[in-house]
Amino acid sequence: LHTPMYFLLANLSLVDIGLTSSIVPKMLVNVQTWRHTISYAGCLTQMYFFLMFGDLDSFFLAVMAYDRYVAICRPLHYSTVMSPHVCALLLTLCWVLTHAVALTYTLLVTRLSFCVTGEIAHFFCDVTPVLKLSCSDTHINKLVVFVLGGTVLVVPFICIVISYIHIVVAILRVRTPSRASKAFSTCSSHLCVVCVFYGTLFTAYLCPPSVASEERDIAAAAVYTVVIPMLNPVIYSFR
Numbered sequence: 744l745h746t747p748m749y750f751l752l753a754n755l756s757l758v759d760i761g762l763t764s765s766i767v768p769k770m771l772v773n774v775q776t777w778r779h780t781i782s783y784a785g786c787l788t789q790m791y792f793f794l795m796f797g798d799l800d801s802f803f804l805a806v807m808a809y810d811r812y813v814a815i816c817r818p819l820h821y822s823t824v825m826s827p828h829v830c831a832l833l834l835t836l837c838w839v840l841t842h843a844v845a846l847t848y849t850l851l852v853t854r855l856s857f858c859v860t861g862e863i864a865h866f867f868c869d870v871t872p873v874l875k876l877s878c879s880d881t882h883i884n885k886l887v888v889f890v891l892g893g894t895v896l897v898v899p900f901i902c903i904v905i906s907y908i909h910i911v912v913a914i915l916r917v918r919t920p921s922r923a924s925k926a927f928s929t930c931s932s933h934l935c936v937v938c939v940f941y942g943t944l945f946t947a948y949l950c951p952p953s954v955a956s957e958e959r960d961i962a963a964a965a966v967y968t969v970v971i972p973m974l975n976p977v978i979y980s981f982r
Contacts, residue, residue: 759972
C-alpha cells in the first residue's frame, strides 16, 4: 500500500470526497426542505471548491497515467522515476495549479454585477449558469473559461492519451500473451475511470451550442460530481 499507485489513489479519494462534499450536501438540503436558495457568498464558495476539486480530478488522472506508463514502459527505472519525493512534488504541483485556476476565476466572478435575484438553471453554482444571470459584460469571464478551462481539461487528457499510446505499443511488443494480459490489467481500472470521467466532461463543456441543452448539461454534471466519485472506489476495489 506504500507504492506510488496506492498513494495516488488515496489522494484521488480525498479529491472525490471534496468534490461531492462541495455539492451534494447543499443539494440534499434543497431537496429535503424545498428551499432552493443559496447566498451570494455560498455560491462563490461552492464554485471555487467545485472548480478546484474538479480540476484536481483531471490532473490526478494524468499523473496516474504517467505512473502506469513508467511501470509498463520503463519498469527498471520505476522506483527511481516514481520515488516518494517525485510523487509528492507532482501532487503538490497539481494542488497549486488548480488552486490558482479556481481562485482566478472566482475572483473574476466577483467583479460582475447581478441586478436581480435570479434562478440558476442547475443544481449547483456551475460556471455557465451563473454567468447567464449577470447583467455585466461577461466577455472576459467567458474568455478565461475558454482558455483556462480548456487548458486544465485538454492538457491532462492529451498527457493521458500519449501515455496510453506508449503503453499500447509496449504491450503489443510483448510476445507472451500472459505477460501482455498482466500488463494491460494493471491499467484497466484507470482506463475505465478516464473514459467515464472525460466522456461526461466533454459532453457537458465541449458540445457545440446547437447540440448542448440544459437537461444534458445537468445530467452530465450529476454523473461526474456524484456518480463517478461513487464508482471510483468500486472500480479500483476490483483491481
